[in-house]
Amino acid sequence: MVKAMARSEPADRLRELVAQVPDPEIPVLTIADLGVLRRVEVSDDGRVEVEITPTYSGCPAMDTIRADIVDRLAAAGYPDVEVRVVLSPAWTTDWMTEEGKHKLREYGIAPPGPRPSGRVMVRLSVKCPRCGSPDTREASRFGSTACKALYACDSCLEPFDHFKAI
Structure with missing residues (x-):
């Protein structure tokens, strides 16, 4: 079980949490390993905005990744989450760690x-x-x-x- 975080927790701590979401097609990789995770921000009212970029525009894993991000953040005490798919600039293998x-x-x-x-x-x-x-x-x-x-x-x-x- 993920411990609930305080609302004043900085976005970089939430980014660490989201970064550990596994890729559903290659479960040994996280979305951070792939370079799919682009941005995590927290507003003053606790709303979390996450941006991800698919490895290609028709990637079927995006819906699963989105749901996993929302679930992970909700378990951490952040139920108000918006996950946006950003297509530009296009993902590149150069973003992989x-x-x-x-x-x-x-x-x-x-x-x-x-x-x-x-x-x-x-x-x-x-x-x-x-x-x-x-x-x-x-x-x-x-x-x-x-x-x-x-x-x-x-x-x-x-x-x-x-x-x-x-």
Whole structure:
């Protein structure tokens, strides 16, 4: 059970609470790890405003994330919550934390590399998150979700998702 917080508690404490909401599609990641959590503010009357940005505009996890944020804040004594989805600027894998990328790798999903900036970058390989081999190939442009591609490792013969750099 979450302990109720005083109404004078600063927004950064509530941000810490909201930041721990897990991603419903990749439960080892939080919305902070993903960079989905944008802003948390508390008004003088105790109303909490939260802004989140989906990993892509059609992300089906947003409704679940919104409900989880509202539930978490209500349990902490903040029943008046508005969660807004902000589409601009668009989310990018650059917003993911290094800890989040490490969690992905440990979970068996190859994390995204750096996003191309102006130049066309050719990714020579994606390291297998299971055995570390660069001897992998893309099996399908789309994996278990639209933000991931399905890869196969030719060394350990295991399939794995690769989080696309966008």
